[in-house]
Amino acid sequence: MTTPQSESQLLHRAHQLAGLRLAEVATEYNIQMPTDLKRHKGWVGMLLETALGAEAGSKAQQDFAALGIELKTIPVNQHGYPLETTFVSLAPLSQNSGVVWQNSHVRYKLQKVLWIPVEGERQIALSDRRIGSPILWQPSAEQEARLAQDWEELMDLIVLGGLHKINARIGEVLQLRPKGANSKALTMGYDHNGQAIKTLPLGFYLRKSFTAEILQKFCSTSTL
Structure with missing residues (x-):
């Protein structure tokens, strides 16, 4: 599938997928389907990236960088x-000098998001x-303020050597959690004395209550 050339073309493709079963899409694009997601956690996202013509893959840029849009599949009940x-x-656990909310990767990724709910x-x-x-969602001024507040609180802990204080309960809409295939996948960070240490990579995650707010604002009835 070629990369969509406009926002309207991307949305048209996404609407064409609505109502289809994953097996139908996998068959159309000749993609092997696993029996479950236990060892294939990112498979649904990969399938829809292929069907929509996303270009980023595992790169740090947005999935549709030319359009300024990130793709997020989200499992729902x-x-x-x-x-x-x-x-x-x-x-960014190291080399984070000068990073503020306005130029943060979290803000970049959430500037405009195409959410696709999946059973x-x-x-x-x-x-x-x-x-x-x-x-297709863009954060309101109020939503961005909440995201920024959490991001700044969590980044302060990182920059000031408070990695040991971070837990998943901190943050109203954003949280920090270990992000790695296993406990051996360590990265560089700093302790409260400013000493370099090996630590688990951490990822920013949107809380379910926040994404539910996004979905429910657009859907007064069932999302599917």
Whole structure:
């Protein structure tokens, strides 16, 4: 699938996917479907990136950089409520001098997001899960203020050597959690004495309550 040349073309493609089962899309693009997501956590996102013509892959840029749009698939229950937190980006644990909210990677990734809800309840076979209607979202001034406040609080802990104080309870809409395949995937950080240490990579995640707010604002009934 070629990269969409306009926002309207991207939305048209996304609307065409709405209502389809994952197996139908996988068959169309000749993509092998796993039986479940236990060892294939990012598979649904990869499938929809392919179907929509996303260009970023594993790069740090937005999925549709020319359009300034990030793609986020989100598993939901039958009431359209998110079943998982949403990964945004890795936290800069070192070389973060001069990083402020305005030039942060989190803000860059969340400037404009194409949300695609997908049925995610475990009793539904992966092949039978349906794709929901797309939602193109930009944070309101109030939402961005909340995101910025959490980001600044969490980054202060990182910059001031408070890595040991960080836990998933901090932050109203954003949280920091370990992001790595295993406990051996360490990165560089700093302790409270400014000494370099090896630590787990941390990722910024949107809380389910915040993404539910986004989805419910656009959908007065079921998301799917």
